[in-house]
Amino acid sequence: MQLLIVDDEAHVVDRLATTIGWDRIGITQVYRAYSGYEALELLRQMAVDIVITDIQMPGMTGLDLIARIRRDWSKTKCVLLSGYSDFQYAKEAIQNQVEDYLLKPVKEQELLDTVSRLQEKLYGEWEHVLSVRNLTRTLSENLPLLKGNLLLELLQGAVWNEEALQEKMATLALPDLYGQSCFLMLVRLEDTFVDYDFRSRSLIEYAIGNMAEELFGGKFRLWHAKDAHDYLIFLASADERIEPGQRAGLFEQTASQLQAAVKSFLKGSISVVVSEPGLFPGDVPDRYDGCVSAARKRVGNEQGLFLRASGEAAAVEVESIRCLYEPPTLLHLLEAGRWDAMEEKLERVFDELKSKSSHPHSQEHLLEVYFAVSSAFSYISHKNGQPLSDLIGEDYGKLADGIPFRSVAHLREWSLRVLRRLMEDMDREMKDSRSELIRAIHQFIDDNLAQDVTLQSIADHVHMHPVYISKIYKLETGCNISDYIQQLRMEKAVYLLANSQEKTYEIAAKVGYQRPHSFNYAFKKHHGVTPQMYRDQQKKGAICP
Incomplete structure (x- = not known):
């Protein structure tokens, strides 16, 4: 999960971001923002799960920020961190659905416990979203689209493993058609409907689908989609109670009724092309190609025709691969x-x-x-x-x-x-580009260590999205960019403490800490002693540089 810390006091943000063991509780990335506006910009680019923000900030308060988060990122959890214990703030925080209200100075364990609790809450909410019941409902709502996409794949000749296709059809509540005889019907909307706007045309197509279901119902099971040529394609399998010898005639008769019904009730014409029977799924692409070929060669610009695509494949002298x-x-x-x-x-x-x-x-x-x-x-x-x-x-x-x-x-x-x-060339190019990216990141960090080096500033420098460079850096180096920055700061601090006469506050500034207090805290967290104690021990020869 990813965390964002927001405070106009930079040393507070830096200390909380770099000195607390967030990785121990599964926080993979800690972002930093020094104003509400900067926080909003980060939220637009990053998938932030938890926000910890101060209340009193110039321009946009923490409460204002949380109100925006509630509106635009409702899944993100928010925690207020402030030195103000005023009840009014707590009241507004509750109204804005703040998860917790912590007072400065906050203890590390208290902060870790709060974030851990919010992580558990987030996992619980996502488990609910991904529950079988919710997924089943979502699947049901999208069944028409999913069914249509699968039919289009089969029409285009997609190769499916038999077991996988049967399993997918069962999931989509489609009948098991393997080895069964099926027919195809192509419906082309004519000039009356062509001039309709998108919404009106979509309604007409939906209406024709409903009319087809009504007319063929009880005799045939229909499965339909709209192809790349704007044809409505219907695959029909006959009810087992209908005698095989009667199926073709009944299918054509019902297709003709559909054409007449569209003319009478939708006040427009359609051309209809029906196929000869074929076995599912192997014959489906050929029957489809036959219908499209018949529409192109034998219907052409004529309006409102009805025909059977018979012998289209046989008439082809050279088939494609x-x-x-x-x-x-x-x-x-x-x-x-x-x-x-x-x-x-x-x-x-x-x-x-x-x-x-x-x-x-x-x-x-x-x-x-x-x-x-x-x-x-x-x-x-x-x-x-x-x-x-x-x-x-x-x-x-x-x-x-x-x-x-x-x-x-x-x-x-x-x-x-x-x-x-x-x-081989693309793999080599990808590896080279990644190596060059890592070098550019390291160079930028080295050159700007005394500044406020953030993931966003690095991303701006290399002209890439922060999420991308964060993930690529972790893949290539095995650690986070923030870990590298912190390690580099500590290494440079150790060198300067051992090899220069500069004051600790001057060293703190050189390695990117605006306040000596934050530097002392981070150094002690990393080395177990304060910077001054480290320098004193160096002089006594207790620690080798």
């Missing part, structure tokens, strides 16, 4: 950096390509894959700001010359080799 276009696409996998999944997809593409090697147009299939793969590689390389030629070296010659590969084996070997080079 279907696996190449199944989601997730090559581009999506490369953009997400899913290298293993990308390699698996390429293997499936080449397996399908090999299965078509005896096809009269096998060379065109080879070109299709070649252009798709090389285009994806070029895209991701250019998106990362690098010429592909620099990444793949001599392999770029084959692209520049436009010479297609003559065999599936050669294209496969080339594609996988280029993929590995892309992966």
Whole structure:
């Protein structure tokens, strides 16, 4: 969890942030703000769980800050820390749902106990949010969208493990259709509806879905979605009580009734394309492609037609390499950096390509894959700001010359080799950029140790989000930035105490403490003795520098 300490007295903030063992109770990050306005800016950028704030601050009081937090970050817990024990403040604090009211000077254990209690309260609240009952209700509310997204994946040919797909369909309250005969119906809204605004068109689409459920209900189970072409797609499975030989005719008859009902009651026309039956899920992509192809070739610009997509696939002389276009696409996998999944997809593409090697147009299939793969590689390389030629070296010659590969084996070997080079280069670039980021952070801290070095000031210097640099720093070094700052301050303080004649208050200022008291407290917390005692022991030879 993450904590924010707010006080206009910088030494109070610094002491509480750096000298208390927050990590012992699971606080992973402590942020600091020296005004209510600065606190609000941090809250807009960070996921802060608990805020400890002073009351009396210029410009925006702690009570004002808490009121804003209650409004904009209702999950964040707030604690007031003040030297004022006035009842009026406590009364206002209660009204603003403050979790606790602590008086300065607060003891470390009291503060840790308060924050621990709030952590337990937060965990309890999130357990309630994530309870089975709440999640079930949320799932129920989003079922139509989730069902539609799954159907779109199947229409586009997404490959699913049978058990996983059955489990997901059961979770979404969909019937088990594996191996069952299904039909597809494509509905295209015509000109009457095209000019509607978004809200009106959405209502019409919703109304058509309801009409379809009403007309097909009792005879067919419907599952529908809206595809990328703005077609409404309905997958229908017949009730087991209907004789198999009657299902196709009944499906077309009911689809025709839907078309007529839309004309009569919604005062507009739709074109309807119905498919021949096919087995779920394997035949679904082909039936969908057949319907879309029929809408494109046989409906065209005509309005209000009704037809059956029959023999569309048979009329196609050259089929595409279907696996190449199944989601997730090559581009999506490369953009997400899913290298293993990308390699698996390429293997499936080449397996399908090999299965078509005896096809009269096998060379065109080879070109299709070649252009798709090389285009994806070029895209991701250019998106990362690098010429592909620099990444793949001599392999770029084959692209520049436009010479297609003559065999599936050669294209496969080339594609996988280029993929590995892309992966190695991006991994190397990521590691280099992270190393450079750590160096820049360390340099900034070293140069500004005497100043108020905060996570926000570091983030501003490297032009990155504070959350990002905080997480990357922890991943790369194993510690928090605040730990490094504190360690560096203590090391520099030890060196100056042992090797200079400067006063302790001068050393305190040099290592970033505005008040000697805070420096003394932090030094004793870290070394077990005060700075002056350390220096005295050095002179006596009791401690080696």
